[in-house]
Amino acid sequence: MGIIERRLRQKEEVKMDILKAAWELAKKDGWQAVSIRKIADAIEYSVPVIYDHFENKEAILLEFAKLGFEKLNKQMEMARNQYEDPADQIKAMADAYWEFALNNTEKYQLMYGIGMACCDVSMALPEQQKLMDTVTSAIEAMAIKSKRTDINACLKYHTFWSVMHGLISIKIVGNSAVDAQLNKMVLDDAIAGFIKNLR
């Protein structure tokens, strides 16, 4: 009775093909160029088959946003765990965030809706919460170490995130109008200042 198992396996395979096709189209010509018909064409199935696997186009894109958050979470935790000192942790996480956004531009765009319609949904993803926890823990550790009782870690996290996200989204929509080297310098300067204000 492995029939239904095989069916499930085959169905999963088609689903993966859909995601793979969508990803390739996005990498080649950007998310705007991704259409249901082009995906159908790539996987050699007709259009309605896609709707057997995903409720709508948004659901397909959301899948990549989720993947993005998972990957970012992993890399942020790895960066933090490489250091003991909270200041070093914060610096490492800033670099990791920057690195992730540079190497996963397509996913980052989806995660925060840069230069594209859709994805207010992605902002409500539970993976966001974990990202916040990872960074906030280091900020709290630093506050304790610096014997600063006046620091609101949640507030400081949002500051951290704003700088990072601002820099990245300007870079993404600006098509490297500002050169890459300056961007990295701005990041380093901003994070150095951020850390200094936590001491």
Place this chain on the structure above:
Amino acid sequence: MGIIERRLRQKEEVKMDILKAAWELAKKDGWQAVSIRKIADAIEYSVPVIYDHFENKEAILLEFAKLGFEKLNKQMEMARNQYEDPADQIKAMADAYWEFALNNTEKYQLMYGIGMACCDVSMALPEQQKLMDTVTSAIEAMAIKSKRTDINACLKYHTFWSVMHGLISIKIVGNSAVDAQLNKMVLDDAIAGFIKNLR
């Protein structure tokens, strides 16, 4: 021979009607809901008439991005000119930027392509340059006053802009998931830290 004058006047009137219709549609249901056909319907002309006044849809949206930059420039200069002390100027400009983004969300979205396709063009607008000059002048003044020769004003401007833009774009795509009061606190904290690092 006021005939051609009248014609030009009427033509300009239709152009204004197009912009007005586009603006009203955007305010009601967001930029995604703005379509050439809906505009045509609103101005009670057929679709191709719109293409007599604008090269394409992008050109219509770009008009609002330009208006946005002009308004922002004006408000930033006003904010700066209210104070003599460069630190006060920077704080005032940060508040002005924040205020502008809050009260002109639709324009801000267009200016920096938040949550929508299009508008890599708007990033190349000359109005951007002026904005940079306004802020940079205050940063330079502050560097001189603080006798700091190590400050790269251009770099600091980008830091300033990143914090502002990051905070605002998170707020816009996040549909006020994070509450408004915290956002203002984050802004004040970030700018206070920014200014502190210029002393």
Place this chain on the structure above:
DNA sequence: TACTTTTGCTAACAGTGTTAGGGAGATAAA
């Protein structure tokens, strides 16, 4: 073999930006 379920297709609906081509009216020249 007959029945049921699953699968995946064609074709359509309603919308998008954009443009080719032509008809009617206003202006200018005869």
Place this chain on the structure above:
DNA sequence: TTTATCTCCCTAACACTGTTAGCAAAAGTA
């Protein structure tokens, strides 16, 4: 005044988009 030109603006189409209804063929079950 008649004829020619020119400007204005419309209808209709093209090539797309996301999404879905309905049906035919294949696969599995009795």
